[in-house]
Amino acid sequence: DAKTTQPPSMDCAEGRAANLPCNHSTISGNEYVYWYRQIHSQGPQYIIHGLKNNETNEMASLIITEDRKSSTLILPHATLRDTAVYYCIVRANTNAGKSTFGDGTTLTVKP
């Protein structure tokens, strides 16, 4: 898995967009960018993933730069329930989804 770098913490105002960055400058051509989050005392939860095109689902949007060396997870209208640790993981689609979790970004949504 390629190494990822995320800021340790971020704040966001409720109702505003939360933009969480991730750097992955050593990403290989066959590696995907996955995002998970972990709300306090719960198991990690899958959010979204992508290879090189931008992706959107009901939870979030994923923007991947053209050189694929960085990406941004966007929560369009953050709520207090989005307060969590967000993990960016870069890996190939092999090994049945085996993932290496780093320290992630602790997002705090404030009223």
Place this chain on the structure above:
Amino acid sequence: DAGVIQSPRHEVTEMGQEVTLRCKPISGHNSLFWYRQTMMRGLELLIYFNNNVPIDDSGMPEDRFSAKMPNASFSTLKIQPSEPRDSAVYFCASTRGNIQYFGAGTRLSVL
């Protein structure tokens, strides 16, 4: 679907006792993962199975830890004998495609 089911949710035991953690993956998922989470070390992969066969156990800390998957719907992680440093939250995850679905975890306290 009930999701990944782990039991017990909480376990308190004394040093030297045997501990067995249980996991029921989501039906139809063919890969299962055991992770351990502590404040100091974050979320660590211990072992994973594919089609009930252990594929990678390099994360198992030592011989006191063992994991089995006797069938597609059940797995156990056993610690014998347990030590205070084993205190952590243990997560089980199963995979559909390359997306992991996590259980709620078992919080283990070894006194």
